[in-house]
Structures are given as structure tokens and as C-alpha cells.
Amino acid sequence: xxxxxxxxxxxxxxxxxxxxxxxxxxxxxxxxxxxxxxxxxxxxxxxxxxxxxxxxxxxxxxxxxxxxxxxxxxxxxxxxxxxxxxxxxxxxxxxxxxxxxxxxxxxxxxxxxxxxxxxxxxxxxxxxxxxxxxxxxxxxxxxxxxxxxxxxxxxxxxxxxxxxxxxxxxxxxxxxxxxxxxxxxxxxxxxxxxxxxxxxxxxxxxxxxxxxxxxxxxxxxxxxxxxxxxxxxxxxxxxxxxxxxxxxxxxxxxxxxxxxxxxxxxxxxxxxxxxxxxxxxxxxxxxxxxxxxxxxxxxxxxxxxxxxxxxxxxxxxxxxxxxxxxxxxxxxxxxxxxxxxxxxxxxxxxxxxxxxxxxxxxxxxxxxxxxxxxxxxxxxxxxxxxxxxxxxxxxxxxxxxxxxxxxxxxxxxxxxxxxxxxxxxxxxxxxxxxxxxxxxxxxxxxxxxxxxxxxxxxxxxxxxxxxx
Amino acid sequence: xxxxxxxxxxxxxxxxxxxxxxxxxxxxxxxxxxxxxxxxxxxxxxxxxxxxxxxxxxxxxxxxxxxxxxxxxxxxxxxxxxxxxxxxxxxxxxxxxxxxxxxxxxxxxxxxxxxxxxxxxxxxxxxxxxxxxxxxxxxxxxxxxxxxxxxxxxxxxxxxxxxxxxxxxxxxxxxxxxxxxxxxxxxxxxxxxxxxxxxxxxxxxxxxxxxxxxxxxxxxxxxxxxxxxxxxxxxxxxxxxxxxxxxxxxxxxxxxxxxxxxxxxxxxxxxxxxxxxxxxxxxxxxxxxxxxxxxxxxxxxxxxxxxxxxxxxxxxxxxxxxxxxxxxxxxxxxxxxxxxxxxxxxxxxxxxxxxxxxxxxxxxxxxxxxxxxxxxxxxxxxxxxxxxxxxxxxxxxxxxxxxxxxxxxxxxxxxxxxxxxxxxxxxxxxxxxxxxxxxxxxxxxxxxxxxxxxxxxxxxxxxxxxxx
Numbered sequence: 001x002x003x004x005x006x007x008x009x010x011x012x013x014x015x016x017x018x019x020x021x022x023x024x025x026x027x028x029x030x031x032x033x034x035x036x037x038x039x040x041x042x043x044x045x046x047x048x049x050x051x052x053x054x055x056x057x058x059x060x061x062x063x064x065x066x067x068x069x070x071x072x073x074x075x076x077x078x079x080x081x082x083x084x085x086x087x088x089x090x091x092x093x094x095x096x097x098x099x100x101x102x103x104x105x106x107x108x109x110x111x112x113x114x115x116x117x118x119x120x121x122x123x124x125x126x127x128x129x130x131x132x133x134x135x136x137x138x139x140x141x142x143x144x145x146x147x148x149x150x151x152x153x154x155x156x157x158x159x160x161x162x163x164x165x166x167x168x169x170x171x172x173x174x175x176x177x178x179x180x181x182x183x184x185x186x187x188x189x190x191x192x193x194x195x196x197x198x199x200x201x202x203x204x205x206x207x208x209x210x211x212x213x214x215x216x217x218x219x220x221x222x223x224x225x226x227x228x229x230x231x232x233x234x235x236x237x238x239x240x241x242x243x244x245x246x247x248x249x250x251x252x253x254x255x256x257x258x259x260x261x262x263x264x265x266x267x268x269x270x271x272x273x274x275x276x277x278x279x280x281x282x283x284x285x286x287x288x289x290x291x292x293x294x295x296x297x298x299x300x301x302x303x304x305x306x307x308x309x310x311x312x313x314x315x316x317x318x319x320x321x322x323x324x325x326x327x328x329x330x331x332x333x334x335x336x337x338x339x340x341x342x343x344x345x346x347x348x349x350x351x352x353x354x355x356x357x358x359x360x361x362x363x364x365x366x367x368x369x370x371x372x373x374x375x376x377x378x379x380x381x382x383x384x385x386x387x388x389x390x391x392x393x394x395x396x397x398x399x400x401x402x403x404x405x406x407x408x409x410x411x412x413x414x415x416x417x418x419x420x421x422x423x424x425x426x427x428x429x430x431x432x433x434x435x436x437x438x439x440x441x442x443x444x445x446x447x448x449x450x451x452x453x454x455x456x457x458x459x460x461x462x463x464x465x466x467x468x
Numbered sequence: 469x470x471x472x473x474x475x476x477x478x479x480x481x482x483x484x485x486x487x488x489x490x491x492x493x494x495x496x497x498x499x500x501x502x503x504x505x506x507x508x509x510x511x512x513x514x515x516x517x518x519x520x521x522x523x524x525x526x527x528x529x530x531x532x533x534x535x536x537x538x539x540x541x542x543x544x545x546x547x548x549x550x551x552x553x554x555x556x557x558x559x560x561x562x563x564x565x566x567x568x569x570x571x572x573x574x575x576x577x578x579x580x581x582x583x584x585x586x587x588x589x590x591x592x593x594x595x596x597x598x599x600x601x602x603x604x605x606x607x608x609x610x611x612x613x614x615x616x617x618x619x620x621x622x623x624x625x626x627x628x629x630x631x632x633x634x635x636x637x638x639x640x641x642x643x644x645x646x647x648x649x650x651x652x653x654x655x656x657x658x659x660x661x662x663x664x665x666x667x668x669x670x671x672x673x674x675x676x677x678x679x680x681x682x683x684x685x686x687x688x689x690x691x692x693x694x695x696x697x698x699x700x701x702x703x704x705x706x707x708x709x710x711x712x713x714x715x716x717x718x719x720x721x722x723x724x725x726x727x728x729x730x731x732x733x734x735x736x737x738x739x740x741x742x743x744x745x746x747x748x749x750x751x752x753x754x755x756x757x758x759x760x761x762x763x764x765x766x767x768x769x770x771x772x773x774x775x776x777x778x779x780x781x782x783x784x785x786x787x788x789x790x791x792x793x794x795x796x797x798x799x800x801x802x803x804x805x806x807x808x809x810x811x812x813x814x815x816x817x818x819x820x821x822x823x824x825x826x827x828x829x830x831x832x833x834x835x836x837x838x839x840x841x842x843x844x845x846x847x848x849x850x851x852x853x854x855x856x857x858x859x860x861x862x863x864x865x866x867x868x869x870x871x872x873x874x875x876x877x878x879x880x881x882x883x884x885x886x887x888x889x890x891x892x893x894x895x896x897x898x899x900x901x902x903x904x905x906x907x908x909x910x911x912x913x914x915x916x917x918x919x920x921x922x923x924x925x926x927x928x929x930x931x932x933x934x935x936x
Contacts, residue, residue, distance in 0.1 A: 036791035097793060103689075166791050193695075207694065211792045220756030221571075222907040226675065226877025227661075229807050230762040230777035231752065236802075237715065237780050244712025247705065284699065288688030291831045294698040309698035312705050313795050314786035319803060323504035323634050324679045324840035325565060326805060326877075327781050327906055334704075335787060337794060339697050363759045364752075372792035409694025410794075438795055439690040 006149050007461050013144045014453045021140040021453060022113065022123070022446075024054065028093070028132050029111040029125040035070055035094035035166045044070040044162045047093040051160055058142050059151075060158065065178070068170035070094060070162030074181055077142075079151045085386070085463050086155035088184035088423065090413060091135025091191065092164035095127035096438045103440035113446065121446035130437040133444035134190040134429055134452070135160065141456030153464035157184055161413075164191075167211065167373035168412055175420045186386050187417045188459075190452070192407055192429030195276070197445070200394035200402040200455065202387060203427035204380045205305065208340035209410035210349045211313075211373035214239075214357055215333035217366050223328040233364045235332040236317040242360045243334060246310055250296045253310045255356045261343035265306045265406075273301045276403070286434055305406035308377070309339045339408060341377040350374060375412030384424045389466040393458035394428065397451060428459065474617050475929050481612045482921045489608045489921065490581065490591070490914075492522065496561070496600050497579040497593040503538055503562035503634045512538040512630045515561040519628055526610050527619075528626065533646070536638035538562060538630030542649055545610075545624045553854070553931050554623035556652035556891065558881060559603025559659065560632035563595035564906045571908035581914065589914035598905040601912035602658040602897055603628065605920030612925055621932035625652055629881075632659075635679065635841035636880055643888045654854050655885045656927075658920070660875055660897030663744070665913070668862035668870040668923065670855060671895035672848045673773065676808035677878040678817045679781075679841035682707075682825055683801035685834050691796040701832045703800040704785040710828045711802060714778055718764045721778045721806075723824045729811035733774045733874075741769045744871065754902055773874030776845070777807045807876060809845040818842060843880030852892045857934040861926035862896065865919060896927065 014021075033047035034040040048064045048071045055062040055075045062075035073093075080086065098108040106112060111125035123133060145152050159182060161171045175182065192203040218233040248254050265273070278301045280290055294303035303309070317332025319325035338349055350371065357367050381387075387404075394402040407427070414425045430452035436442045482489075501515035502508040516532045516539045523530040523543045530543035541561075548554065566576040574580060579593035591601060613620050627650060629639045643650065663669040686701040716722050733741070746769045748758055762771035771777070785800025787793035806817055818839065825835050849855075855872075862870040875895070882893045898920035904910045 036789065036793065038790070097787070097789060099787075099789070100690075165793075209694075209794070211794070213792070218757065221904065222568075223755060224877065224906040225777075225779045225781060225805060226677075226807065226875070227901065227905075228755070228772065229779050229805075229876060230771035230775055231760045231768055232755065232757055233759075233761040234779050236783050237711070240708040240780065240783070241712035241715070243705070244709035247709070287691060287696070287700065289686065289700055289832045291701075292699045293701040293830065293832070300699055303698040304696065307698055309693075311693045311697050311702050311794075311796055312708065312786065313693060313793060314788045314797075315704050315708070315800065316784050316788040318780065318782035319565070319567075320782045320784040321505065321565060321567065324681070324803060324805070325504065325633075325781060325906065326677070326679070326779075328779055329782075332783065335792060337693060337697075337792070339694065362761065364757045364761070407694070408697060409692065433695065436689065437695075438692040438793065 007458070010144045010148045010457050011454055013148045014140070014457060017144065018450055021136070022449070025123070025133060025136045025449070026111045028136065029127055030109055032109050033094050033162065034097050035163050036097050041070065044094060048073050048162055051093055055139065055158060058139070058146055067174045072162060072171065072174055073158070073160040074178060075158040076181070077152055077156045080155040082155065084154055085466065085468050086157070086184045087463065088157045088159060088182055088187045089138050090187055090189050091138070091160045092131045092162065093160055094162045094165050095130070095132070096165050098126050100440065105441055122443040123446060123449060124441060124443045126442050128442050129431050129435040129444040130442065131164065131191050133449055134431065137430060137449060137452030138188065138190050138456045140453045141460060144453065144457055145460065153460050157182060164413070171413065172416050172420070175416055179421055182421055184421070184423055186384065187423050187425040189411060189414065189425055189427050190429050191411055192427045193431035193433065195403050195405060197432055198398065199400050200398045201405050202390060202394070202402060203407040204404045205342065205406040206378050206411050206414055207308070207408055208344065208346055208375045208377035209337060209373045209412065210340060210346045211335065211337040212350060212353055213333060213335050213370040213372060215331055215368045217331045217368070218364055219328070219330050222330050225326040225328050228328055232328050233362060234328050235365065236329065238362060238365050239315070239317065239332045239334060242357055243312055243336065251294050255352045257352045258349060259308070260348065261345065262308060262341055263343050265302065273299070276301065283433070304408040306341055308341050308344060310336065312336050337373070339410065342379045344377060346374045346376050373412070375410055376415055378415045380427070381424050384426070385466055386426045386463055389462035390426055390428055390459045393462040394455055397455045397458050428455070430455065475926070478612045478616045478925050479922055481616050482608070482925060485612065486918055489604070490917070493591070493601060493604045493917070494579045496604065497595055498577055500577050501562050501630065502565050503631050504565050509538065512562060516541050516630060519561055523607065523626060526607070526614055535642045540630060540639065540642055541626070541628040542646060543626040544649070545620055547619045548623040550623065552622055553934065553936050554625070554652045555654060555656050555931065556650055557606050557624060557626045557656045559606070559628045560599045560630065561628055562630040562633050563598070563600070564633050566594050568908065573909055590911040591914060591917060592909060592911045594910050596910050597899050597903040597912040598910065599632065599659045601917055602899065602920070605898060605917060606656065606658050606924050608921045609924030609928065612921065613928065621928050625650060632881070639881065640884050640888070643884055647889055650889055652889070652891055654852065655891050655893040657879060657882065657893055657895050658897050659879055660895045661899035661901065663871050663873060665900055666866065667868050668866045669873050670859060670862070670870060671875045671897070672872045673810065673874040674846050674879050674882055675776070675876055676812065676814055676843045676845035677805060677841045677880065678808060678814045679803065679805040680818060680821055681801060681803050681838040681840060683799055683836045685799045685836070686832055687796070687798050690798050693794040693796050696796055700796050701830060702796050703833065704797065706830060706833050707783070707785065707800045707802060710825055711780055711804070719762050723820045725820045726817060727776070728816065729813065730776060730809055731811050733770065741767070744769065751901065772876040774809055776809050776812060778804065780804050805841070807878065810847045812845060814842045814844050843878055844883055846883045848895070849892050852894070853934055854894045854931055857930035858894055858896055858927045861930040862923055865923045865926050896923070898923065
């Protein structure tokens, strides 16, 4: 049995080994594992191989296994015993594309430890937070336990996928296929944020994601607007007219049936959220905004966590180069995504969106759709035992009561863990709002990384001691 | 005095020299003179140099002269006498960009003579029609006259610019600066189309062009739609909402004051147009469309020639690569153009568009504008003497009565010729609706090229014989 009284010695080991932990993170950050772009498939494979070697060195049996897309890593601690809590840790090694590259201050895959404008030490690179930095906090916590005690305080399995940023399309069948190897009592995920730089948080609800690409086609070729302008359908005009109608003046989404199944947040949760007093000054001012743009009759914290939303993530059509071209293009397309909350049916939302578009098409226009993501929103079980243990551990590490929050982002795998593996998930992460994830100059605070490792050391300790 | 009775001999010379004429056109088409892209500035210079050498060989004093942008060619026939009609011929050597390159069946700057699906011989290349092919019809006609008679039947000056496709911004000051060298009795322009493959046409009205680029900015960086979605302004959403409101359900443009000054076509002209019986089947079916998309209460021929229009020529924002990215971009932009008719003030239309956008911006959003073009619509003088002469000559060449039509496209220089040089312009061209100008696989019918040269031979002959 692990000697859990060694907690302080393990925390000391984390502090002493921080430079080496950072070096290992940098090695991982140098791998250009962009999952969205097929040109980087080799880098994705390299990231999986790299992680398998590293995790093996921690006393795990680790393997890179193929999926229908980029490979995944599966690992089981050789010291797993079966008579204590068994956690399945999940992370993803893939990262977002880096464009626009011109806005990065440094090459995105050359990680550096530098100073933030306000003096904080930060790690800058694509993936520094999402999710290479975050997943490394758990791996380094395991390393510290093993270095000091020779073993882990609980049973641990690890699975790391490579397609989270593109919808985990091949990971769900992979889970089905390997469910016996992934059996555990609960899952741990490190891909979320703190409430603020001093307040740790456990995320207890996640929005889902329906991500659609729509292409409008009209003429059989590009046309000259001088000759055809006035008579020919313009797919950009049609696209803007349809997408411009997705919201009404109050910020509500106009797609019929879109809000079907959406529940109000329970009064006690809403009361807790109101007490957090999230103001536009706090949340929007750092990114140059001042006024919440969502549903006018909702609190800001509701707009970003408990209410479904619609965003146009990309649009392109016609001539977009320098200067001018008097063209009426043959087609125009957009990427449109919906953040869903528990109760909404992703398939119904997708179909309603497609019907919304199709029913507004004028004569001579057609629409093609491509599905990129299709995950429901979920609410976690607030009464699960690991949650109470983790809350206590986080509160001890940070010296401030850990809060339970809803996340606006999607981690679709949480629903799949419940459905396929039958396990609840505990979401603990150390990201901050200014981490620029999915943006140029992504960063992770050195404090998040360091105290993140310490937090997992304490959480594992607390999980080992919880009534089981 | 030129022996104008040599007409048949000159026409025979055109027929005999067609292969050589074609070779010279191909040499011009091989020069990648794309004016919109600064990367091709050297090619624009090369095209000007090439033309100056060729025109000099025809007995002109030709010079390449600098403008604020790409250079222009000015030439005067050494045989000009001053006691007979003096024509200033205008053309442009610059061409449209070639994207999307993937839709071209052959490299756009490797001209080829090939067979159309229906058996017509066609010349395929960027610029094959607009305007290298068209301007070459006039130059080759001059060559035939000189080869047979040793001189031209009328006085001729030539000016060829290199920025027509990007709004001729530097050409108007150039005209001012060189107005003495460009003095003439009237201008000839070959940059328009026939009514159909068998019916020659003289264009007597032209739409103007206001071309604006608008960029909407919101947050100071790209944001993650999971974290900020619902609360952060999305510039694509704002842009689509504003642009999607530019037209109402009847296809009318909703910008306040947009139609100020627009005149109805005189009843006798409308009667002539109705007689031309332009049907959607004739005009739209070849490009894959079936129903006129403009103002619902207007004839198709009005929609494309006498009514002002608005088109979105390009739009871009957010993630447009393969796959998906859950980003709320910091900015989004569009290129929007308006075809104007006589009576509309371009500056007023531009200001009204900018006010339309600005007044619809939500808090936290700003708009930047960039002007690409600003030219009024114009109606030509139907009673000018050269028009009657040209109409007779065209009717003789094509064996079918030449028609007088309005063009939907803009040739802004026509207004500048009137204002700066005090001359009226005669617009004769041999383009066809299926020439794919501004599109991939631009072509010019060999018949247009051949009979175009013959037409100019006849027009010069008729101009020499008109009462003067």
C-alpha cells in the first residue's frame, strides 16, 4: 500500500524537479501535432510515440494504438492492484492550427519561458496550455509520486488522443474497441480553467458542440459583376442574408426549435454564480470588449456557461486578395458552430440549422453541408465522491475555496466516457482566461504548471484516502 | 489622301495574315500583366514595352510613359495630317487575377487555339478577350491598312493603360498631364460585347462602379468560442447581419438615398430593348441559372444595363482551412461593389454605404473602409457622327443590323475622356457572353478576333468617308 503520509515529500520533489518537468514539457511542445491539417499527420504520430516512451519510463505499460485517424496512447500503471480507487486520466496531444502565423511574436513550436507584461512567468507555444501543458501536470505528478515512494497512491490508467481539436471523430469507436483496457472507477481530465488566477475550480457542466460547414452554390462558374450584376444570384449575398438572420435584435437564436430542451439553471446554482460577480470589466475588458453580446435578458455568466450559442467561425467567398475584382463567385461557404447545453439534442439542432438554411435558399441556389462535430452538452454528478476529495485537495493547495462552475467549452469525450465506459468524469484544470488558447501566442502560466502538478499530487492523495 | 477604295484589298490582307495576327496576340497573352497584384508589376512593364515596340513597327511614334502606377503607352501615327477625322484608340493591357487557378483547364498564360464544345474555334488564355484580344483587333486592322496602302485612312492616336482592372486610379491624372498629346476628335474603345454571336453592337450607355472594402473589428485578438461564445461580439456575425440587409425581399437595395438621381429609360429605348427579347433562357441558362435575381419589378435587360446594383464580390473572416476551428475571429472583411447608372453620384453612394454600415455597428465593433473604385455611370450621345458611320460598317461586315445597347459593365475612362479631353467615345467590341472574362478559362472566339479586325478595317473606312 502506498505510503500516503509521504505527501509533503512528494510536493517537495515537485518543487525540486520543476526545471526538469519544464524541459520535458518543452520537448513535447516542439512537436507540431496539428490535427486539423493532414500535412502534420507525421507530427501527430511523433507526439503519440514521444508520450508513450515518456509514460513507459514512469512504470506504465504504454502503447501507441491506431485509430481511424491520428493514433492514441493507452497506458496502465504496472502497480495497479484492483483494491483501491482506479482513475482513468484523459488528455489530448493534438493542438489547434497556428494561423494567422503573422500575429505570433515567436515561432509557435519553439517554446520559451518568458515574462508576461505584468511580471508573471509564462510558457509560450502552441499547446502550452491546451492540452500539452495541462496533461503534463498530471504526468509530472505521477512522476513525483513514483520518484519519492516508488509507486502511485491509486490505480491509474492513461489515455491520450490526437483528434480532440477536430471533434474526436475516431476516438469514440476507439473507446468502444478498447473499453476493457480502459476500465476504471472514474475519469480525470485536465483541460479546463481555474475561476481566476487564485481560485481553483472544478467544472461540473460542459457545453456540447454542433459544428457545421455550409456551402452555397449558384452559377456554374464565376461571373463578371458588370455583365451579370443585377440578374445573377450571388452566393455571398445569399449566405450573408441567411447567416445574418440567425440572431434577432435581442441576441436570441432564431432557428425554430433551437431552444427545445434547454433547462433553467437551478436557483441555488444561479445564486452561487451571482455571488461570483462576473462583470464585463473582468471578463471582456482584457480582450478589448465592453458589453456582453449574447441574449440580452441573461447574466454574462449564463451567456457563457448555461446558455446555448451560435457563432460563425469562418466565412469565405469570391475575391479575397489584395485590391479589387468585380466577380460574382459561383459559391461561398461558412463554418457555423453551436454550443449546446444539457437537454438539447445535437442531431435535432443540426437538422434544424440545415432546414433553416435550405428553407431560405432562393431559386437557382443549392446548399451543401459538412458535419465537423456533433456532441451534446452535459451536466456532471455533483455528488460523486471524487469531486469532494478533489475539492478539498485543491482548496488546500491554493489556499482558497475551490468553486464549482459551468464551462462554456465542449469536452465531448466526457459524455462518451459515461456512455461507453460507464464512468463519471472529474474536470480539474489550471488554465486562465488570458491563455490565448486557439489564438496566436498561446501561453500557460508557470504557476499554473507548477501548482497544477502539486494539485494533482494532492488530488491523488485525497482520492487514495476517500471512503471507497 | 489614303486610297479608301482599297477596302476590299485590305480585308483580303486581314484574311491572308490571320495566322500572323494570332501569333502576335499569343505573344502578348504570354505576359502575366495582372495589375491587382504587386508581384506582377514587372510583367505589366513588360506588356507596355512589348506593345510600344509593336505599335512603333506600324509607323507610330510610340512611347512607354510612367504613371503613378503601372505605365501607359502613348502613340501617334507618323502619317497624321490634321485635315481628316482623328480617332484616339484606347485599350488596356492589364488583366484580372487568375484565381481560382485550380479551375483552369490549362495554364492561364499559355494561350492556345482550341475547339469549343460546340465546334467554334476559340483562343483560351487570361486576357484572350479582356482586353488584349479586343485591343489587338484594332492594332491588326491598322497593320492591314498600312500593309496594303502604306498609310491609315484617318488620323490615329493610341493610348493603352495598365490599370483598368483596378480602377484606373493613376490614369486620370495621366490623361490630365498628357492631354495635348491625346487631342483627337473622338475616342474609340474596344472593350465591349456583341449582342450575340451574329449581331454586332455599339454600346451607348455604361454603368459606373463604386467598389468598397469594409473590415469589421471587435475583440483585440481571436477568441475561443467555447470560452467567449455567447458573450463576445463576432465580427462575422456583425458583417453578415449588415450585408445581409443590403437588399430587401424584392431585390431592391435598402441603402437610404441609393436610387437618388436614377432616371427611367426613355420609352422608345425601352421599346427597342423589349424587341430584343432577352430571356432568362438565353442569358442565364448558359451559366446554370434560371431566374433573374435583381429588382423583381424590372425586365431582365433593365436589371443588367439600366438599373444600379449591389454585389458582394468577396468575403473572408475566421478559419477557412480544412476541418474546423472553434474561433471567434478579431475581424472580418468584405469587398462590396455598386454598379451605378447616369444620374447617381458615386461619392454620395459611397458615403451612404459607409453610413449604412456604421449606423448598424453594435457596441465594441468598429469599421474600416478602403476605396477601390469610384466612377459614375454614363450615357453616350446617340447622335454623334462616328456612331452612324460605325453602325453602317458593322452592319456590312456582319450582315445583320448593328444594335445600340446599354452595358452593365463599367468603362470609367469614357467619362474621363469627355471631362478631360472633351471627346465622345464610340464603344465597339466583339466579346460574347460566354467569354468567361474575369473567370477561369477566359476565351475569345477566333471569329470575334478575325471579323473584329475586319470590322475595324471597315469602321476606319467609314470614318474616313463620313461628312466631316
